[in-house]
Amino acid sequence: MKTLTVRLPEDLVAQIEAESRRRQMSKSDVVRERLTETGRSRATRSTLLDAVADLIGSADQLPPDLSARKKEYLRSTGYGRKRPR
Numbered sequence: 001m002k003t004l005t006v007r008l009p010e011d012l013v014a015q016i017e018a019e020s021r022r023r024q025m026s027k028s029d030v031v032r033e034r035l036t037e038t039g040r041s042r043a044t045r046s047t048l049l050d051a052v053a054d055l056i057g058s059a060d061q062l063p064p065d066l067s068a069r070k071k072e073y074l075r076s077t078g079y080g081r082k083r084p085r
Contacts, residue, residue, distance in 0.1 A: 016030050016031060016034075
């Protein structure tokens with residue numbers, strides 16, 4: 001196994017040390033585990049993106065600035081208003 005030296009922020013080192021003590025395993029094992037999980041989450045993220053890629057941009061007749069002005073758009077459609085019974 002190769003050795004790699006990195007510099008980490010103190011708060012991250014404290015988290016790794018605390019997890020190491022709590023789980024009674026070496027700091028190196030904790031770091032290796034975290035790096036492996038990061039690789040898995042990236043792979044999962046790209047798989048999820050592939051699953052919905054055909055849906056991105058497929059909503060018709062919506063304003064192009066909907067994400068920036070969602071409250072105004074919802075008000076204009078009457079969303080959230082009480083309806084007469």
